[in-house]
Amino acid sequence: MTRLRNVAVVAFAQLPTVAHDPHRTSTEMLYPVIRRALADCGVERGAIDFQIAGSVDYMDGRPFGFVQALDVMGSWPARQDLHLEMDAAFGAHYAWIKIQTGEIDSALVVGHGKTSEGDPRRILNLQLDPYYQAAIGLDPIATAALQASAYMARTGATDADLAAVAARNRTAGARNPEAQLREAATADALRETPWAVEPLRTGYLPPVGESATCLVLAAEGTAERLCDRPAWIHGVEQRTELQTLGARDLTRSPGAQLAAEQAYAMAGIGSAGDADVVELMALTPVEELILHDALGVDARTAAARVNPSGGALCAHPTMSTGLIRLGEAFRQLAGRAGARQVPDARRAVVHVQQGHCLQQNLVWVLGRERRWT
């Protein structure tokens, strides 16, 4: 591996995730988090070289929702800019790549989406192939249930196993003031919740919610000026798979596995077991179990170090859920995670996904020290 530029997360801010913000548009929700992230760095917008946003028009219920965001991102005079129709964490990955070119040293990454404006189940049905899959009415809970059934059939995992994973996340989420679900729940209580789509119970699924997020990346030489304890990026890579459900083994995630192998090799680590904190973007307990296999998370690591934030099961603001995972890793490594702080966290593994049934996966490794010297 050639020497790459050391790049760090130097700031992160989010709005607490809520089911519905009745007073603000997505753009208005975004403004205060950008101001907070910049204030955290002690700089004004002009000090950051590049900006990138992640949002989806369909979630906003209008074309060009991201164009409005330019106004609150401080885009005057004009900024070097890009917008991805993806979770903002993929924007952070792109910004990291752009910093590797040497043309920029810092980047502002934002995620926004007013999920309550529409019906996410209906919208994510429209994400499926329009000829064969969308037309039969599949939605993300139905596709996740197909995946869960296949996984349980292959591995023998039971309803109790799913409940245990959900309960662990919910218990952790109670310590996260920015999570949407902040009541701890026991596995027994979650097993009493009704089927959403069998074998997934409502207690095993994220609530519908909305937030806005902003993260700042900076290269070595700049990062130290913006943050006293930056979270250095040691490795990162992403991979997509086919969408076609029938063409994939839904019980495994070769894309997440390959992305993790690449990111771990870049970081010089063997598995997620080498991390003190693991943040997984799992939208069901089954997805989390599949990710344990793909990322090499053993049972001991899972019990102690996965999703101290409560994960996506406690807050899933579309287009920001992934960036929050990265922000949570930064907070842990910077010692800013409050009641959910993992003591002396020195290395973190972060997973982000989008699409149905873990279609596209992004894996990060971060650490307290610089990767390359």
Next chain:
Amino acid sequence: MSRAAAVVGVGQTKHASRRADVSIAGLVREAVDRALADAGLEHRDVDAVVMGKAPDMLEGVAQPEQFLAGAVGAHLKPYVRVHTAGSVGASTALAATTLVQSGLYERVLAVAWEKQSEGNAMWALSPNMPFTPPLVAGAGGFFAPYCRAYIAKTGCPPHIGPVVAANARDNATRNEYAHLREPMTVEDVMSSPVLWDPIRFGETCPSSDGACALVIASEAAAKKGPRKPAWIKSGCSYAEAMWVPGRDQVSPRAGRICAKAVYDKAGIRDPWKEIQTIEIYVPFAWFEPMWLENLGFCEVGEGWRIVDRGEQKMGAHLPVNPSGGVLATNPIGASGMLRLGEAALQVMGRAGAHQVPNVRNALGHAYGGGAQYFAMWIVSEAL
């Protein structure tokens, strides 16, 4: 660290108002297959894929790149979806270039498309602004006041729009992929109905189905290819806020900043003298003189005089949109990439019947949003 990158393959579909012979995936695949064949490569040679298209409402599929992962050969590869409004095709090509320049990927496939016959473009292009009544007037309704402001500011005479439109349609007769290939005279355009004052029917881009794909490669990979590549000397994308008091919408500051950045990086001091042809984003004819000024080819107020003198025609000093441009072909998401790809073909000397002789440097340009997003590159025949 930033390293040289080049276009090594260009592919596009035949563009038409309705490509009923192909699905969305089939349309995209047509451009991808042609770009890979052009580069002498196969899917296994591609390290990453970047896809762009304009609002998903145009076809009614949310994040359609997800279901198209197979059609573009992205399985188990890094995959990025760009959306920067009308400039998206250009910013998609620039994002692919960034991936190569980072040193992390050797060959990246950039794909952009739109299949507008699947939906209603007027509706899908009518943003619902806060505190503003929804007009559903489409892009033409949105940009007509920009054109009126240009005319009021510069004294641009009423025949300039028709002259631009007739020239674009004349150029398109020599482009086998263009959507509208029937010529129109200045009189034809003049006598076509006004859709949104001052924009006449003949001065308006069509609504097209079409796709474009480019293969971007590192210097080492480009030198191994079968053909002469188009070297990417510079590429930038800039965007600016909408609601800024005193913002110049006719000649946006973002466009001037972006143009200066690509010229500076490419070592171009006088674009009028050093660039031999340009492919710029002109969805409504009046934007051609506007962009000639914004891009620094002349002083403010002089753009329409270039058109009036005929210096933008094939065989003249600065052929503008030799492919026919957006006025002849407009699959929105692909239109920006077509501009950048056509600029690359010109410096490669492979633009066929619409080749401009002896092109050393070419500019590819696109804009989007309320004239807020700008994405451009300078390509050259020499590294």
